[in-house]
Amino acid sequence: MPDALSTRPPRRRFAALPRTRAARLLVPLALLGAGLGAGLGLTACRQDATEITGAKRPGDTTSTGGNSGGGGPVQRATLTVTVGVAPEDTALARLLGLTAGILPGAEVTIERQGTAASRQTATADAAGTVRFTELLPGGYAISVQRLLTVAEVARLGSENADVTAFGGGGTWGVGPPMTAARVDAVLGRRGSLVISEVYEYGPPTASFSAHPYGTYLELANNADTVIYLDRKVVGRVLPQPFFDYPTFDCAFNARYRLDPGGLWSRDLWELPGSGRDYPLAPGKAVILATDAIDHRVFHPTLLDLSSADFEFLGTAQDVDNPFVPNILSIIGLAGSFEGHGAEFRGVGPQVIFVANPLDVPGTALLRDRFPNQDLPFWRYPSEKVLDVYAEQILPSLFQQQYAECVPMVHPLYDRQRAALGDYTSAGSVRRRVFAVQPDGRVVLQRTRTSARDFERVPTPTPKQVP
Numbered sequence: 001m002p003d004a005l006s007t008r009p010p011r012r013r014f015a016a017l018p019r020t021r022a023a024r025l026l027v028p029l030a031l032l033g034a035g036l037g038a039g040l041g042l043t044a045c046r047q048d049a050t051e052i053t054g055a056k057r058p059g060d061t062t063s064t065g066g067n068s069g070g071g072g073p074v075q076r077a078t079l080t081v082t083v084g085v086a087p088e089d090t091a092l093a094r095l096l097g098l099t100a101g102i103l104p105g106a107e108v109t110i111e112r113q114g115t116a117a118s119r120q121t122a123t124a125d126a127a128g129t130v131r132f133t134e135l136l137p138g139g140y141a142i143s144v145q146r147l148l149t150v151a152e153v154a155r156l157g158s159e160n161a162d163v164t165a166f167g168g169g170g171t172w173g174v175g176p177p178m179t180a181a182r183v184d185a186v187l188g189r190r191g192s193l194v195i196s197e198v199y200e201y202g203p204p205t206a207s208f209s210a211h212p213y214g215t216y217l218e219l220a221n222n223a224d225t226v227i228y229l230d231r232k233v234v235g236r237v238l239p240q241p242f243f244d245y246p247t248f249d250c251a252f253n254a255r256y257r258l259d260p261g262g263l264w265s266r267d268l269w270e271l272p273g274s275g276r277d278y279p280l281a282p283g284k285a286v287i288l289a290t291d292a293i294d295h296r297v298f299h300p301t302l303l304d305l306s307s308a309d310f311e312f313l314g315t316a317q318d319v320d321n322p323f324v325p326n327i328l329s330i331i332g333l334a335g336s337f338e339g340h341g342a343e344f345r346g347v348g349p350q351v352i353f354v355a356n357p358l359d360v361p362g363t364a365l366l367r368d369r370f371p372n373q374d375l376p377f378w379r380y381p382s383e384k385v386l387d388v389y390a391e392q393i394l395p396s397l398f399q400q401q402y403a404e405c406v407p408m409v410h411p412l413y414d415r416q417r418a419a420l421g422d423y424t425s426a427g428s429v430r431r432r433v434f435a436v437q438p439d440g441r442v443v444l445q446r447t448r449t450s451a452r453d454f455e456r457v458p459t460p461t462p463k464q465v466p
Contacts (some may be wrong), residue, residue, distance in 0.1 A: 011301030075176035079132045080312065081108050083124045083144045084457070086168070086184040095155050095189075096148075102128030103166055103185055106146040109451070113139040113171070113404075114395040116419065135174055139406075143169035143416040143451040144183045149433065162223075164434045165206035167447020169416025171406040190434075193227050193354055194387040196220035196285055197430045198442060199460045202345045202423040205298045210423055210431040214295035214302045215344040219354060220285040220431075220465050222444050227280045230273025232289065233384070234327065234342065235265040237351035237409065238377050240370055243402040248439040258410045262366070262379035263353055263388075263449050268331040269312060269342055270357065278325075283441035285465050286310065290343045292324040301426050303460065312341025315396040331365075331378055347398075347425040350391050351409055355384040390414040390450045391429070393421030411448075442466065 042259045053061055083106040085093045089102060098104075105123060108130045108459045112118035115138075122130045124144075146166040156163055168185035197218035203212035219236065241257035241264070244250045250257075256264040271278065271288075274387045280286060292311035295302035304323060305311075313326040320326065327341070344352065358365075358381075365378040408417050420429045433443040442465050445453050457466075 009207060033153055042343060045072050047112045069167075076133070077135045077137055077138070077176040078176050078178045079110065079135055079140065079142075079172075080122075080178065081110070081130045081142060082180070082181045082182045083108060083128045083146075083168075083186075084182055085166070086182045086186040088105055089166075089187045092156055092160060092163070095157075096152055100128075103144070103146055104128050106144045106166065106185065108183075109143050110135075111141050111419065112136060113141060113213060116394065116396075117251065123354070133405075138173075138176045139171055140174045140402070141169065141171050141240050141406075141416060141419070141451065142181060142183055143167075143449055144185050145447060145449070145452040146185065147445075150435070163187050164190055164443070164445055165447050167415065167449035167452050168411075169449050169451055170411075176365040184351045186448065188445070188449075188453075190222045190443060191387055191446050192221070192223040193232065193280070194222045194431065194444060194446055195352060195354060195389045196222075196465060197428055197461065198344050198352065198389060198391075199303070199428040199462070200345050200421065200423050201302065201426050201428070201460075203299045203301055203426075207298070210345065211295065211298050211302065212343050212345055213291040213340050214298070214305065215290045216303075216305060216308065216462065217288045217342070217344055217352065218285050218462060219288065220279045220444060222327045222446065223280050224282050227281070227284065228273070228276050229271050229278040229280055230275050231357040232271045232386075233355045233357055233380070234269045235263060235355065236267045236342065237263050237353070238266045239348055239350065240373075242349045242405055242408055243400060244405055245402055247385070250403075251371075255404060255407065256368070256379075259379065260382060260412050262381045263351070263380050263385060263409065263413065263427075264368070264377050266331070266375060266377040267342065267379070268329070268380065270330045271327050271329045272325045283465055285463050287343075287462050288312065288327060289324070290341055291319055292334075293319060303462070305462075309463075314341040348393055348421075349408060349417070350421070351388060353380075353388045353413070354386050355380055356386060358384065383419075385413060387446070388413040388448070388450075389429075389454065390417040391421045392419045394419060397424065411449065415447075415449045416451040420454060420456045422456065425456070425458075426460075427456055427458040429454050430457045430461065430466055433466055 083103040085101050109121045124130050130286045165188050166185035167188050168183050168220040172181045194233035199216045205211045241253035289308035289311045292305050292308040294304040294306050310327050311324045367376050367378050369376050432441050432445040435443045
C-alpha cells in the first residue's frame, strides 16, 4: 500500500565555480563526469481507446493462408474515424452550432506505431468522419484537432476567452477488413505556465557518446497576467510504467500510469524564491538549463547556456554557475546517475510536467515502490499540475525489447503523445502558435494533446515565444 513521506529533505549547498568569465564559459571535462545519464487545466474526460500492449499488439502483416511458405497476400484494413465532442464540452459546443455531438472539419492524423512514414492526415466531413484505406494491420496512434477562429471564441463569452481549440487522440488496434474508432475531442484552454520548448540535443563528444548536459526546458507565460515562478515544481514521470515488463506489465502498472489522482514521479525539482522573487510577464519565457555553461566547448553545434534563467543543481560533483539561480531536487535521484540534475535528452519515452507548489511546504505525498526495486516514487497531485508534455522517441533511435504501454498517462493530462524525441537532431521540440494578439503577443496552442500541440523545428529558439 502507498504510504506517505515528506517532500522536504535538508537542502545542501555545493561548491560554486570561480566568479570569472572564463569559469562561466569553460568547465573542465572532468567536472562533468563520464558516461550517460539515465533515460528516462484539468477536467474529467473520456477516451474511447483500445490499449495496445505486449503480445496483444497486432502483427505487421496478416496472411490469408496459402502454403507454409507464407505466399498469401497481405490483408489490408480500412479505418473509419469519427470525431466527436467530449461530453463535458457539449454545452459550449452548442454555442458554436455543434449540436449533434460530432466535430466536422477536424483534422485527423493517423500513424502506425513504429512507422513514421505511415503518417496520413485528412479532414473530417460533415458527419465528423474520415476513412483511411489500404492500411497494414497494427496499432495506430490517432490524433485530432480543430482550431477555433477568433469569431468562434467570441461566441463562447468572456468567461471562455481562454479556449483555443478542440483536441484529442488515442491508440487503436486496426485489423482487416474494417475498424471503427471514435475520438472525443476536448476544448483546450490556454492555461497559465506552459512548457513551450524542449531542447534535447546531445551530439557525441570526446567524453560522451551523446553529450547529456546541454539540454534545457523552456517555460512560458501563456496567460494575460504576471506569473510568479517561485517554488514552481518541475517533474518527470518515472519511465517504468511505459513498458510491458514481465514483473510489472501494462495491466499492473496502469494503476500508476493512468492514475487520475496524480502523476507518479521519482524526480521532482523546485524553483527558488519565497513568493514574488521571480515574476514572469505575459508572453515571456525562461530557460531551465541542465548545466548553465557554454556547451560549445564540447561540441560546436551545442548552445551557450551560461546566461540561462535557472539551472538544475544535482549532487556535489555537479558544476554550479554562481550567476544563475539553482533549481534543487526536493525528491529523488537529482536527475541522472552522474548527479547533474534534470536532463531532457530524448533517449526514451518521457513525460515532463510543471506544477504549482504544495499548499504547505513539507506536505506528505503518497509513496510506493515497484516490485523488485528498492527506490520509492511519489504521486504529485493532479490539482497542482499546470501542463504536461508526453513524448515518444523516434522509433529509428530507440529499440526496446518490451512493448510500450499506451496511453502513457491518463487523458486528463495528455490525450496523445508526440513522436518527436530525437537527441541526434540539433533542433528542438516547440509548442505551436495558436494566435497572435493585436499587440504582437503570441498565444500558444494547448489542447492537452502533445501530438497536436508540439512540433519539431530545425533551430532552437530559447526565450523566444516562439
